[in-house]
Amino acid sequence: MELFGIDIGFGFTKVTNGSDSLVFKSIYGEATDIQFRENLLDGNRQEDYLHLEVDGNAFFVGELAERQSTVRYFTLDQNQLMGNFAKVLALAALARMSKGQEPIRVVTGLPIKFLSSYREQLVQQLSGRHSIVSIEADGSRHERVIHIAQVKVIPQPFGSLYNLMLNERGDAGDRRFLAEKVGVIDIGFRTADYSVANKTKYLERASRTYDTGISQAFSTLANKLQENSGVNVELFRLFEAVRRGNIKIRGKNYDLAKILERIYTQLATEIANEVNQLWSDEWDIDTIVISGGGGVVLAPYLEKILEGNVLTLDPQEDARFNNAHGYLKFARYLWERGAVPAAAATPAAPPAPATPAVTSGEVNPEA
Ligand SMILES: Nc1ncnc2c1ncn2[C@@H]1O[C@H](COP(=O)(O)OP(=O)(O)OP(=O)(O)O)[C@@H](O)[C@H]1O
Ligand SMILES: [Mg+2]
Structure with missing residues (x-):
């Protein structure tokens, strides 16, 4: 049995x-014929080559789709992300990683x-036996079946919380995070999720999703670039430019450092206001953890x-992986330690793995 933590985000x-x-x-995008493989792959990492066939359709996924697909799909809409994307993205990842x-x-x-609207759909999309063909960078094809025997869907921020509270084996870890609020x-990229766990118990009233993800900053930036260059740069093509601090459009170089500073300050202020408002009654929070890319x-x-x-964020860790790591720890807690102990609600246990939709003030394990 192989266990995976999978975090399907709007960005990554x-x-x-x-x-x-x-x-x-x-x-993801339609796969096209690549005729000159050596040239195209020169300098690109093998693991960036995500190419597979699912249900008779051939897809490029990730960077490969961005570079090579004529028709490619990127979305900031949850319905689409769950409807079309989730299965292709998850299978592409599992085709590469599962042994x-x-x-x-x-x-x-x-x-x-x-959570409540899409949980069932996501479980159904992913569960079962998927016949796929994975195609390697050299063009070789491998038919195989990916058998997803079980899927557990939890609130996204639980990933970050479990990552703090559980150790690598999926046991109760750092005491501090088990005893604190x-x-x-x-x-x-699209969403900002704020959530609170009080001595491992999830606090519904203080947990909510907002739309203040990084894409808001990217949209502002794209609008400015359009004003200056006349070109409408797609949001997903801004990642590299933002990381470099400049972008070249039709031969002209635009320095982004100053404007990014301004836009990020604005977005951070908006987020801080949302958080301070949402948590105005939670003045007894011991520690605030910042997570996500x-x-x-x-x-x-x-x-x-x-x-x-x-x-403070650990610079050694890629915070984009916090949820996925937490999901994996929780998978180990669920499936490698045998049954969930009855005492799971005590402070020494991880917070609640919400089975039903989160509707009450507190989520109990296996409720
Ligand atoms: N090494 C990196 N490469 C690319 N982006 C990075 C990197 N480090 C941080 N980022 C930032 O991370 C953001 C994406 O974060 P993350 O992967 O957590 O989002 P997501 O989970 O895909 O989105 P959402 O939670 O809204 O569905 C990017 O917008 C970028 O600003
Ligand atoms: Mg995310």
């Missing part, structure tokens, strides 16, 4: 099995506000303006 799909992890842009024919168990997540700010970018701004004790 992140997957881990503990020993290997994989991240790629949540983009043998063993059945696979997956823990994945959804933003709090989408912890607030998590998970900033992704957007968290890495905005932490320097947020640390200055958030009210509370903010845990």
